[in-house]
Amino acid sequence: MTRNPWIRTSSRKSLGITFLTLVSFFSLFSGDVSGAAPSIASVQARITDLQIQATSIAESAQQSQVELINLTRSLSSIQARDGAQTATLKALKRSIGIIAVEQYKNGMLGQGMTLIFSSDPTQYLNSAQSLKVVETQNAIKMRKYATVDIQLKSTAIRLRQQVKLVAAAKAKYAAQEVAAQAKLKEAQAILTHLSTAQRARLITLQIARDKKYQSNSLALIRKGVSASGAPGVALKFAMRQLGSKYVFGAAGMIYWDCSGLTMRALGAAGISVPHSAAAQSQYGKYVPLNQARPGDLLFFGQPISHVGIYFGGGQMLDAPHSGARVRIEKFGRYFGSKQLVAVRRF
Numbered sequence: 001m002t003r004n005p006w007i008r009t010s011s012r013k014s015l016g017i018t019f020l021t022l023v024s025f026f027s028l029f030s031g032d033v034s035g036a037a038p039s040i041a042s043v044q045a046r047i048t049d050l051q052i053q054a055t056s057i058a059e060s061a062q063q064s065q066v067e068l069i070n071l072t073r074s075l076s077s078i079q080a081r082d083g084a085q086t087a088t089l090k091a092l093k094r095s096i097g098i099i100a101v102e103q104y105k106n107g108m109l110g111q112g113m114t115l116i117f118s119s120d121p122t123q124y125l126n127s128a129q130s131l132k133v134v135e136t137q138n139a140i141k142m143r144k145y146a147t148v149d150i151q152l153k154s155t156a157i158r159l160r161q162q163v164k165l166v167a168a169a170k171a172k173y174a175a176q177e178v179a180a181q182a183k184l185k186e187a188q189a190i191l192t193h194l195s196t197a198q199r200a201r202l203i204t205l206q207i208a209r210d211k212k213y214q215s216n217s218l219a220l221i222r223k224g225v226s227a228s229g230a231p232g233v234a235l236k237f238a239m240r241q242l243g244s245k246y247v248f249g250a251a252g253m254i255y256w257d258c259s260g261l262t263m264r265a266l267g268a269a270g271i272s273v274p275h276s277a278a279a280q281s282q283y284g285k286y287v288p289l290n291q292a293r294p295g296d297l298l299f300f301g302q303p304i305s306h307v308g309i310y311f312g313g314g315q316m317l318d319a320p321h322s323g324a325r326v327r328i329e330k331f332g333r334y335f336g337s338k339q340l341v342a343v344r345r346f
Helices: 019-029 042-104 111-117 121-192 196-223 227-238 258-268
Strands: 298-302 306-312 314-318 326-330 338-344
Touching: 042 121, 042 258, 042 306, 111 196, 111 227, 196 326, 227 306, 227 314, 258 306
Parallel strands: none
Antiparallel strands: 298 306, 298 338, 306 314, 314 326
16 A cells, blocks of 8 residues: 655745744743753754654554545445436336326226226226236336435435535645644754754764664664564564664655554565554454464554554564654553553454
């Protein structure tokens, strides 16, 4: 499954610093009452926090996108049903129209009375039997017309409701996209107001942190991991992505978000799941945390906004957040501020 990255350039997304950004920036750089400047470490922590917030919103948007896709498919199905029922109703209308014309041609007495006055009894009896068959068929057509007419009206109501649901899902998706980008703009505003030396120092810290995670992750892999079957295939696929950058909505092979990585990892094992942490949590089977095995998926947040692959030893392999890279890291009952809410085995 291919997903376009969320980060796009547009006039809508190139707006100036919002009031919220200014307030956040002022609170960060105004220091305490003594006027002391914040440390680079505190600046880095603030930027990381904003990136994590943006990532959580973006992952929620992935769920909205899955919902939108499902709603759109349902809409297409209802539209197809509406078209088929409309065509059937038109055909029945033409058929019933022919019946009405035939009855009119037989005069006001109707076919039954015309046959009564026939001079040939044999012809009457034969015709009467034929008339009974015709009338039965006509009655069936009328009942079918009424049934299809009711079905079409019901479908029309569902169609209008579905159109509204699709529109609402699109609006929700767009709002989450804007909210995620707003958090990144706040982080960018902080960077903009740093001096050249401060930015260089911040970049150096980021590189050092990434190298440490990469080194530790590779060391863990060298020790070996026990996982077989589909979980083993998924975990090994994910391990090959160590060091790759996180990008909203990305699903490889250069950039990843958390659910994009798990989706493709499971896909390598022949398991199809949606590109959404919340949606993926509905697949597989429940496993207690104390029974988790390498290759199981771990879900965090209420609502769910992050997913990783259990590596073993209380650590998971994941694409953490914007500004970070795919890595192996520790987790517990909480991962940051996000509670561990489910473990699923595939």
